[in-house]
Amino acid sequence: MRWSRYYIPTLKEAPADAEVVSHKLLVRAGMIRKLTSGLYSFLPLGLRALNKSGRIVREEMDRAGALEIVMPVVQPGDLWKESGRWEHYGRELLRFVDRHDRDYCLGPTHEEVVTDLVRGEIKSYRQLPVNLYQVQTKFRDEIRPRFGLMRCREFVMKDAYSFDKDEPGAEASYRAMYDAYSRIFSRMGMRFRPVQADSGAIGGSFSHEFMVLADTGEDTIAVCRDCDFAANLEKAPVAFSGAPCTETCPPMEEVPTPDTHTVDEVAAFLGVAPARVVKTLLYVADGEPVAALVRGDRELNEVKFKNLLGAAEIELAEPARVVELTGAAVGFAGPVGLKGVARVYADNELMAATDWVAGANRTDAHVRHLDLARDAAVTVFADLRTITAQDPCPVCGGALELPRGIEVGHVFKLGLKYSEAMNAKFLDEEGKERFMIMGCYGIGVSRIIAACIEQNHDEHGIVFPIPLAPFEVVVLNLAPKDEAVSAKAQEIHDFLEAQGVDTLLDDREERPGVKFKDADLIGCPMQLVVGGKGLERGVIEAKDRRTGEKSELDAADFAAAYATWRAGVERGWADYAAFRDGAAASAKGGGE
RNA sequence: CGGGAUGUGGCUCAGUCUGGUUAGAGCGCAGCGUUCGGGACGCUGAGGCCGAGUGUUCGAAUCACUCCAUCCCGACCA
Numbered sequence: 001m002r003w004s005r006y007y008i009p010t011l012k013e014a015p016a017d018a019e020v021v022s023h024k025l026l027v028r029a030g031m032i033r034k035l036t037s038g039l040y041s042f043l044p045l046g047l048r049a050l051n052k053s054g055r056i057v058r059e060e061m062d063r064a065g066a067l068e069i070v071m072p073v074v075q076p077g078d079l080w081k082e083s084g085r086w087e088h089y090g091r092e093l094l095r096f097v098d099r100h101d102r103d104y105c106l107g108p109t110h111e112e113v114v115t116d117l118v119r120g121e122i123k124s125y126r127q128l129p130v131n132l133y134q135v136q137t138k139f140r141d142e143i144r145p146r147f148g149l150m151r152c153r154e155f156v157m158k159d160a161y162s163f164d165k166d167e168p169g170a171e172a173s174y175r176a177m178y179d180a181y182s183r184i185f186s187r188m189g190m191r192f193r194p195v196q197a198d199s200g201a202i203g204g205s206f207s208h209e210f211m212v213l214a215d216t217g218e219d220t221i222a223v224c225r226d227c228d229f230a231a232n233l234e235k236a237p238v239a240f241s242g243a244p245c246t247e248t249c250p251p252m253e254e255v256p257t258p259d260t261h262t263v264d265e266v267a268a269f270l271g272v273a274p275a276r277v278v279k280t281l282l283y284v285a286d287g288e289p290v291a292a293l294v295r296g297d298r299e300l301n302e303v304k305f306k307n308l309l310g311a312a313e314i315e316l317a318e319p320a321r322v323v324e325l326t327g328a329a330v331g332f333a334g335p336v337g338l339k340g341v342a343r344v345y346a347d348n349e350l351m352a353a354t355d356w357v358a359g360a361n362r363t364d365a366h367v368r369h370l371d372l373a374r375d376a377a378v379t380v381f382a383d384l385r386t387i388t389a390q391d392p393c394p395v396c397g398g399a400l401e402l403p404r405g406i407e408v409g410h411v412f413k414l415g416l417k418y419s420e421a422m423n424a425k426f427l428d429e430e431g432k433e434r435f436m437i438m439g440c441y442g443i444g445v446s447r448i449i450a451a452c453i454e455q456n457h458d459e460h461g462i463v464f465p466i467p468l469a470p471f472e473v474v475v476l477n478l479a480p481k482d483e484a485v486s487a488k489a490q491e492i493h494d495f496l497e498a499q500g501v502d503t504l505l506d507d508r509e510e511r512p513g514v515k516f517k518d519a520d521l522i523g524c525p526m527q528l529v530v531g532g533k534g535l536e537r538g539v540i541e542a543k544d545r546r547t548g549e550k551s552e553l554d555a556a557d558f559a560a561a562y563a564t565w566r567a568g569v570e571r572g573w574a575d576y577a578a579f580r581d582g583a584a585a586s587a588k589g590g591g592e
Numbered sequence: 593c594g595g596g597a598u599g600u601g602g603c604u605c606a607g608u609c610u611g612g613u614u615a616g617a618g619c620g621c622a623g624c625g626u627u628c629g630g631g632a633c634g635c636u637g638a639g640g641c642c643g644a645g646u647g648u649u650c651g652a653a654u655c656a657c658u659c660c661a662u663c664c665c666g667a668c669c670a
Contacts, residue, residue, distance in 0.1 A: 012619060012631065013604050017663050037662065092669070109670080143593085143668055157670070209670085315667075410670055442670055478629060513630040520630090531629060541629095 001471070003506040007044050010518050020216055022453035023148025025462050029522045031449075031470075038145025038153030045522060046449070048470035048502075050156060053448045054135050056187050056467060057158045064180035066131040066160050071113045073137060077103025079112040083421045088312070094141040106139035111418050111440060114161045118436070119424035125165045128426060128436070129173055133160030135445060149450035150218070150406070156446040162439040163419075165428060170437040174413050177441040181210050181409045184443070189465030190452060191577055193405065195221045196231040207412040210443075211405030212451040221405050222387050226398030233402065234303040236387040239394040240348040249354040249371040252336070258364045261331030263296035266366055270357055273297075278350060278358040278370065280333040282322050282341070285311040289325055293335055293346040293378070294385045296357075300347075301386040308345065308382050326361040334359030334367060335376040344377060347384040406451040407444070414438040453523075456546075462523025463546050465573060471504040474524040478512045478531035489530040492540065492558060520545065526569055528553075528562075544569050546576065 007030070014024035017034070026032045031046030042050055058068065077095065080086035085093075086103075094106045107113065114132055122130065138157045145153050162173035178194065185192040190212050197209040209232055211221055222236040223229070231237075260266045267274040277296030282289060283305070290309065294300050306314045319330050325341055326333045335344055335358060350356070356370040372378055387394075389402050418424070419435040428434050444451075449468070456463040466472050473496055477489035486507070493505040504524065506515050512531070519527050529541040539552040542565050553561035 009602095011603065016598085016604070019664070034662095090668085138670085140669080144664095144666095146663085151669085155670090159670090407670065444670060447670080476629095481628095511628055511630090511632065513628090513632080516630045518631085529629080533629065 001502075001504050003504055004508050006504070008518070008522065009043070010521055018148060020147045020150065020450075020454065021457055022150065022216075022450040025453055025457060025521070025523075026148055026450070029462055031522075032149065038142060038151075040149060040152060040154075045470045049449050049464070049468055050446060052468050052470070053188070053445050054156070054158070057184055057443055057445060058135065060180045060184045060187070061133050061158065061160060063183075064131070064176045066133045066162075066177075066180075068134060069117075069132050070134050070136060071107070071110050071117070073107050073139070075105055075107045075110075075113055077105060079116055079422075080105060083112050083115075083418055085112070092140045092142065094139055108138055108140040109157075109440075109442070110134070110159055111161065111414070111438075112422065115418045115422045115424050115438070118161075118163055119419075119422060122163065122424075122436075123426055125426055125428045128163055128165040129169050131160055131162040131173060131177075133158060133441075147218075147450070149446050150454075152446070155444060158443040158445050160441040162441070163424070163436040164439075165426065165434070165436070167437065170413060170415075170439060174411060174439050177411050177439065178208060181411060181441070181443070185210060185212070185408070186577075188448065188452065188467050189573055189577055190448075190455060192408070193221065193223065193230055193403075195223075195405075196235050197410065207410060209407050210409035210411075212408050212448075212455055213403055213405050214451065214454040215404055216454050217404035217406040217451075219405050219407055220402050222400050222402055224393035224396060224398050224400055227393060227396040229393050229395040233386060234301060237394045238348070238383050238385060238387050239392055239397070240383065241352070242348075244351050244373070245354045247354055249374065250369040252367050252369045252371070252375050254360050254362070254365050254367050256364060257332075257366045260364075260366075261329075266357060267296060270366070270368065272357055276355070276357055278335065278356045278372075280335055280359055282317040282325055282333055282338075283314050284317050284321065285309045285314040288343075289317060289321070289341050290314075291333075291335065291338060291341050291344040292384060293344065293350055293372075295347065295349050298347065298349070298388075299386040300384060304382075304384055305345065308384070326359070328359070328361050328365075329363040332359040332361060332363055332365060334361050334370075335372065335378065336367065336370065337361040343379045345384060346372060346378045346381050348381050349385065350378075351381045406447070406454060408448050408451050409441075409443045411441045412439060414440055457523075460517075461521035464523040464525055465577075466525045466570065469502070469523065469525050471502045471522075471524050473501055473526045473528060474504045474506060474519045474522070475528045475530060476506045476512075476515045476519055478515065478529060480507050480509055482532055485530055485532055485535055488535060488540075488555065492528060492530065495559065496562075525573070526566065544572065547572060 009030040011028045015027050018024040018027055030043055032040045032042055034040055077086055093108055096104055098104055135158045137154055139154050142153050145151055164170040164173055192210055192212045194208045194210050197207045220233040222231050222233055257266055257269055260269045263274050263277050263279055267277050274296040279294050279296045281292045281300055292300050292305055322330050325338055350372055354371045357366055357368045358370050360367045389400055393400055416435045418438055424436045425433045426436060452468055453462050475489050475493045477486055479485040493503050496503040525545050527543040527545060534541050538555050540555050542551045542553050551565055553565055
């Protein structure tokens with residue numbers, strides 16, 4: 001492809017509305033343009049990267065035995081009413097009515113449609129298992145789209161759905177997808193990590209997320225240095241010995257603490273460590289007030305709390321509600337003497353000690369020498385706090401680290417959730433009707449591009465891994481007016497294209513500096529520079545975009561010289577991916 | 593939905609507080625010339641209902657009110 005005939009509108013400056021590096025670079029490299037909040041057009045270069053991502057995903061899905069289909073973007077509301085999600089999915093589901101006043105929505109995911117499809121077709125165990133997938137545009141009316149391609153309202157997703165006749169089959173299907181995902185992200189040259197995850201609103205029994213490791217990631221994960229344990233922070237369990245405290249505690253007493261609202265203020269005022277204070281958080285769970293207690297220096301994990309409660313929705317109580325429940329100003333809530341709070345949940349850690357400081361439920365007062373077992377009515381002790389890097393691994397007791405990641409894939413074991421709700425049955429070997437066991441498996445095909453750039457960039461621009469690069473090689477013709485140089489550049493370009501290498505030939509009438517800058521910006525992993533100076537000496541210059549390392553290739557024996565050089569670049573990428581994965585996940589290496 | 597910020601040529605911004613000729617700069621774009629191995633320089637030129645509406649005023653990009661859009665933080669989420 002000749003640059004002069006292509007369309008790559010690069011920008012020297014990043015748009016003002018771009019915050020994260022992938023967003024800035026995608027726009028600057030002329031890959032995407034924003035239409036409006038959360039909606040982006042893909043320009044030719046961006047589409048090429050997107051297609052590379054999609055192709056790898058398709059190849060590995062096919063290899064894993066999944067079958068590609070395409071389902072409609074627009075879905076009837078009736079199907080969603082049948083599954084119960086019309087009510088439960090929330091505002092993220094964009095609904096509308098057609099001219100006949102019938103309910104419709106734009107598909108944020110396709111469990112309903114695929115279940116409907118399969119239930120009408122598959123009637124016998126002989127037809128199972130089956131795994132159907134599509135690569136398609138999804139729409140989710142995100143509360144707050146942000147970070148460019150990272151969190152859009154409209155995005156390209158690969159979603160697959162497996163149907164099995166029994167539990168072992170369902171587990172095999174899940175495993176097949178897990179393995180396929182590991183291959184996909186490995187092939188893309190990305191450093192990633194599968195982690196245990198919360199299954200969230202989609203529901204189901206267990207799930208793994210595939211996280212691309214990047215410091216700018218939205219999620220934090222907990223990874224053990226010594227064993228295979230890896231989990232999303234919102235899921236990671238905190239180890240607890242289960243031993244209750246046996247020390248005795250002096251009688252509880254109220255102490256005046258004027259104007260001390262935060263844990264730190266109270267701790268400082270009373271001369272104790274924040275870890276000796278009980279933090280009392282008042283929540284409203286599906287309309288009912290509940291209290292959560294964690295140590296003063298800990299964070300309540302809302303996902304754990306919500307799952308423990310089995311609530312559909314929980315939110316921190318409004319200040320006015322706090323005043324009503326405690327009978328005191330905000331900042332003085334405590335477990336003893338709450339009004340109208342029937343259930344009080346305490347983190348396990350609070351069982352292991354006594355003699356606490358807590359709010360007195362009276363303005364400007366706290367209590368000390370609080371013994372939760374003696375003085376308070378705790379409904380249950382449970383794992384409620386967020387794990388920290390100081391906690392031991394919940395599996396092996398080893399040391400944890402908490403790197404950040406970007407979720408690019410998610411595999412769920414759904415079980416019977418949809419097949420029961422939507423009556424997807426088959427006849428088993430004994431002629432008995434049974435529900436199909438489902439799994440669903442998503443990959444953010446467009447998000448992969450953003451995640452890839454977050455992970456692979458430098459101050460000059462994008463550094464695409466070879467498998468995702470829109471063009472693997474860019475050939476810079478530094479002197480388009482020089483016939484010998486132009487002929488050589490064209491010859492190299494044609495040679496590479498004939499080999500099936502996606503090659504971009506920069507034949508523009510621009511100064512060399514512009515070409516160098518643009519080549520770095522758009523991130524082709526391999527750059528070949530054809531210029532008068534080099535050619536006089538019989539060399540083509542080659543630059544490894546990732547390392548910046550420059551080599552000279554013999555122009556007379558280009559094919560061989562290029563092959564050798566390219567092999568070195570590829571080897572460097574492989575070592576790099578392995579090293580970085582090892583660095584983040586410690587000595588274990590490997591993605592699993 | 594709560595908190596904060598911003599809307600001025602295609603892009604990045606100045607001008608707004610302290611209202612007053614034809615609204616500026618850099619980049620980009622078009623033409624000409626000089627340049628030509630890491631985002632060149634000179635000259636010429638095109639391009640703007642200053643987010644929208646209402647008001648205050650002799651006079652509004654500038655002040656007031658309303659609305660809209662975008663971005664950031666939070667709640668929420670593959």
